[in-house]
Amino acid sequence: MSAVSLRDVTFTYPGAAAPTLRHVNLEVAEGDFLAIMGANGCGKSTLCKTMNGLIPQFIVGDLEGSVTVAGTDVATAQIGELAQRIGYVYQDFENQLVRPTVIDEASFSCLNFAYDDYVERGMRALELCGLADRADSYIWQLSGGQKHLLALAGAIALEPDVIVLDEPVAQLDPYHADQTYKVLRELNEKYGKTVIVIEHHTDFIAEYCTSAALMANGTIAWKLPAHEALRRIDDLAASDVHPPQIALAGRELVRVGALPENTLLPTTVDEGATAFWGVPFIPRERAHAVHPVGESAVSFRHVDVSYRSVKGEPRRVFHDLNLEIRRGEKVALVGANGAGKSTLMKLMCGLVKPQAGEVVLGDVSTRDIGPDELSERVSLVYQNPEQMFIKDTIRADVEFAMRARGVADAAERAAALLDRFRLADLAGHDGRLLSGGQMRRASLAVGIALDPPILLLDEPTANLDIGTRQEITKLVSDLRGITDTVVIATHDMQLVCQFADRVIVLTDGEVIGDAAPDEVFMNEDVVMRSGIRPPEIFQMGRALDCRAACYTLDEFLSCFPAWVAAQRGEKNEIAVSGDRDGRECA
Amino acid sequence: MIEKLSESVMDKVSIDFLRDQVLKNAYGNDDTPIAALDPRVLLLWYLFFGIVPWFLNDVVVLLGFFVLTVVTTRVARVAPLVLFVFAIGVLSQTGYTFVVSLFFEGNLDTLASLLVLTLKVATCSLASITVFSGLDPDRLSNGLLWFGVPERLSFSIAFAYRILPILMEELQNILLSYRLRGRAPAHDTLMGKIRWLIYQVKVVMMSFYPLMLNTAKRSRTTVEALELKGYRYASTNTKVLKIKLSSLRAGRREAIFVAASVAWVALCFVVSRIVGL
Numbered sequence: 125m126s127a128v129s130l131r132d133v134t135f136t137y138p139g140a141a142a143p144t145l146r147h148v149n150l151e152v153a154e155g156d157f158l159a160i161m162g163a164n165g166c167g168k169s170t171l172c173k174t175m176n177g178l179i180p181q182f183i184v185g186d187l188e189g190s191v192t193v194a195g196t197d198v199a200t201a202q203i204g205e206l207a208q209r210i211g212y213v214y215q216d217f218e219n220q221l222v223r224p225t226v227i228d229e230a231s232f233s234c235l236n237f238a239y240d241d242y243v244e245r246g247m248r249a250l251e252l253c254g255l256a257d258r259a260d261s262y263i264w265q266l267s268g269g270q271k272h273l274l275a276l277a278g279a280i281a282l283e284p285d286v287i288v289l290d291e292p293v294a295q296l297d298p299y300h301a302d303q304t305y306k307v308l309r310e311l312n313e314k315y316g317k318t319v320i321v322i323e324h325h326t327d328f329i330a331e332y333c334t335s336a337a338l339m340a341n342g343t344i345a346w347k348l349p350a351h352e353a354l355r356r357i358d359d360l361a362a363s364d365v366h367p368p369q370i371a372l373a374g375r376e377l378v379r380v381g382a383l384p385e386n387t388l389l390p391t392t393v394d395e396g397a398t399a400f401w402g403v404p405f406i407p408r409e410r411a412h413a414v415h416p417v418g419e420s421a422v423s424f425r426h427v428d429v430s431y432r433s434v435k436g437e438p439r440r441v442f443h444d445l446n447l448e449i450r451r452g453e454k455v456a457l458v459g460a461n462g463a464g465k466s467t468l469m470k471l472m473c474g475l476v477k478p479q480a481g482e483v484v485l486g487d488v489s490t491r492d493i494g495p496d497e498l499s500e501r502v503s504l505v506y507q508n509p510e511q512m513f514i515k516d517t518i519r520a521d522v523e524f525a526m527r528a529r530g531v532a533d534a535a536e537r538a539a540a541l542l543d544r545f546r547l548a549d550l551a552g553h554d555g556r557l558l559s560g561g562q563m564r565r566a567s568l569a570v571g572i573a574l575d576p577p578i579l580l581l582d583e584p585t586a587n588l589d590i591g592t593r594q595e596i597t598k599l600v601s602d603l604r605g606i607t608d609t610v611v612i613a614t615h616d617m618q619l620v621c622q623f624a625d626r627v628i629v630l631t632d633g634e635v636i637g638d639a640a641p642d643e644v645f646m647n648e649d650v651v652m653r654s655g656i657r658p659p660e661i662f663q664m665g666r667a668l669d670c671r672a673a674c675y676t677l678d679e680f681l682s683c684f685p686a687w688v689a690a691q692r693g694e695k696n697e698i699a700v701s702g703d704r705d706g707r708e709c710a
Numbered sequence: 711m712i713e714k715l716s717e718s719v720m721d722k723v724s725i726d727f728l729r730d731q732v733l734k735n736a737y738g739n740d741d742t743p744i745a746a747l748d749p750r751v752l753l754l755w756y757l758f759f760g761i762v763p764w765f766l767n768d769v770v771v772l773l774g775f776f777v778l779t780v781v782t783t784r785v786a787r788v789a790p791l792v793l794f795v796f797a798i799g800v801l802s803q804t805g806y807t808f809v810v811s812l813f814f815e816g817n818l819d820t821l822a823s824l825l826v827l828t829l830k831v832a833t834c835s836l837a838s839i840t841v842f843s844g845l846d847p848d849r850l851s852n853g854l855l856w857f858g859v860p861e862r863l864s865f866s867i868a869f870a871y872r873i874l875p876i877l878m879e880e881l882q883n884i885l886l887s888y889r890l891r892g893r894a895p896a897h898d899t900l901m902g903k904i905r906w907l908i909y910q911v912k913v914v915m916m917s918f919y920p921l922m923l924n925t926a927k928r929s930r931t932t933v934e935a936l937e938l939k940g941y942r943y944a945s946t947n948t949k950v951l952k953i954k955l956s957s958l959r960a961g962r963r964e965a966i967f968v969a970a971s972v973a974w975v976a977l978c979f980v981v982s983r984i985v986g987l
């Protein structure tokens with residue numbers, strides 16, 4: 125029997141001109157671990173909401189076709205009955221937590237459905253999610269990863285047959301995302317639960333999922349076993365899903381004849397190691413980046429920081445931290461959540477003052493000047509762009525800081541910035557109402573409005589789908605020429621590789637790695653301790669030759685002499701044919 | 711010196727500090743003897759100390775009541791900020807009335823009668839501080855539920871505690887946006903200081919608009935999640951109510967607390983009799 129079955133489902137939101145779902149047919153077998161991929165706005169979340177009965181029972185609209193979950197017809201069943209068949213974890217899971225303490229939250233649904241043993245059921249769910257020891261904590265004491273696990277615990281407390289998660293990786297760092305996926309795998313393998321995830325990250329799909337479906341234009345384009353699905357490179361790319369880099373590399377090698385025509389494209393590092401075996405691979409020597417010895421932009425001198433905690437001892441973040449950031453450096457701050465990245469940024473813009481030691485910007489200590497003067501030296505773009513919008517249009521937001529300082533041509537400069545970030549058409553909109561990528565662009569525009577010599581970006585690519593992420597990555601890379609010193613706190617190693625010349629790895633408030641990206645990623649101890657996840661293509665290169673350090677597909681491919689030769693040949697061909705054309709025209 | 715002092719005061723009264731204090735008050739005292747008591751008993755206890763003082767005029771008895779509520783407030787480990795606000799409120803009220811009364815030929819008698827009023831207000835407020843900030847929100851709402859307060863209201867109390875930290879953090883970040891990007895007026899002269907103060911108040915007011923919008927945006931998921939967790943379903947199910955209330959248990963601890971309170975009240979009356987004679 126299918127765990128979830130949708131037959132010819134069409135759904136139109138009230139007032140919408142076109143249906144969001146069009147004739148969707150989907151069968152999810154019991155015990156499946158399914159990933160649903162697709163571009164933003166293609167109807168993935170709507171699809172999931174038809175499964176748990178929110179559509180049509182809570183969100184009204186025009187629904188046709190039939191949806192059954194574990195044999196129950198969704199349209200007619202009680203929400204209570206459905207909740208015991210299917211659990212749901214939202215993308216913005218933090219807003220899903222409604223109770224003050226962990227055990228309350230986990231057992232809340234069981235209490236609402238009048239189970240006498242609701243506390244035991246909640247506890248069992250917490251144990252499955254590895255949160256049993258935090259049962260009596262308050263929710264705000266949890267880290268982001270733990271909150272996500274708690275949202276999952278709340279969803280599985282009623283022991284549903286099906287669990288649906290909306291983009292689990294988007295809001296978590298890779299380490300915590302891995303943890304969530306491990307819990308899901310256990311639920312799937314040991315307890316026979318059917319798991320459905322909306323997911324863009326093909327590395328996670330390759331590692332954990334058994335099948336994958338692609339959604340495009342409100343309908344399911346296809347559903348295939350996961351590895352087969354990941355080989356459909358063109359379909360994925362057309363839907364803004366980043367195909368696995370290893371598969372792309374495989375296809376290129378097939379194209380130039382280095383691999384036989386009938387090769388199954390590899391999708392994981394292990395498969396790649398087998399497939400590329402025997403193809404000559406010569407790692408390029410990389411010139412190690414020379415450390416710039418320019419003047420100091422920011423220097424941390426014996427800095428101690430701790431936060432007041434609600435109960436007990438203050439929580440210490442940094443102790444005797446010494447760090448020097450020089451002018452013109454492009455720095456990436458990496459490390460798990462709670463390692464101190466945000467605090468380090470707040471120290472630089474004077475929002476947090478050290479209890480001991482000092483933070484010196486250029487020639488002044490952050491202690492000696494107020495935050496509004498500091499903002500001419502350093503600018504911080506928050507992780508959550510909503511909090512940057514304090515006016516009711518983004519134009520006013522971009523102008524705000526300039527107007528406050530009496531900049532004469534504020535309006536023109538704002539217009540130029542909006543143009544640059546392709547927001548001119550949206551200038552009159554409230555920032556909050558924009559899409560994720562637009563919001564992020566607007567917040568960047570606000571951040572660089574004052575032309576600060578130092579720019580701090582907190583997680584600029586979090587929460588974005590791959591297409592938008594690449595766009596932001598490019599925008600940030602473009603800043604290289606404009607803003608002098610840039611520091612980015614991020615989990616996005618792709619961004620690190622494309623942008624940074626220096627990586628600072630923080631773990632528990634300690635700098636455990638501080639070097640060029642190569643040296644950091646090559647250092648296994650640092651990678652292990654910090655839980656960072658180097659890009660897949662980097663791991664692939666290392667699997668073939670431990671001296672290889674490739675960050676992009678091109679860098680990886682250029683280690684194959686066969687590919688380089690073919691590439692050169694093509695270039696010559698183009699040049700030759702161009703010549704010939706030219707001659708003919710003449 | 712004054713400069714230094716005012717700076718350090720300003721440093722203390724940051725939003726961060728307020729947030730810390732509010733959180734401390736809400737969550738930092740869930741392991742005190744007061745928090746462990748049955749909420750129903752505490753609510754009844756509060757009703758007594760909230761109402762009875764108003765019908766008494768005996769200074770000794772009132773003083774006794776006051777001492778008791780001071781002790782319970784101490785035991786409940788109420789956050790310093792709340793006590794500070796309380797003290798300012800009560801003292802300024804009395805002090806101001808006394809000054810006014812002096813203009814109208816008041817004397818020490820006036821002070822005595824003012825003391826009675828002050829003790830009444832103080833006892834009543836401290837009792838409510840003890841109960842409402844000493845109790846953990848969930849227990850408080852269960853207690854209210856038992857007394858027949860609608861379920862929606864008692865849930866709201868617990869939910870308010872859940873979103874309080876989120877709201878505080880959101881507000882803090884929005885205020886930071888203003889502080890970083892705005893430009894506060896220079897405050898070295900007196901006029902500057904006034905302008906600076908007005909600016910700060912204005913910023914707090916302006917922050918409410920983005921704060922409300924951001925919260926509204928978040929609440930969509932919350933509403934759907936409540937539905938999925940069967941919250942609406944539960945409010946019509948009497949069994950759920952019964953399960954919730956079954957966690958309330960009054961036992962020896964409560965008996966001791968009530969007995970001690972009664973004994974103290976009786977003692978106050980006895981002492982007042984003796985002194986009165």
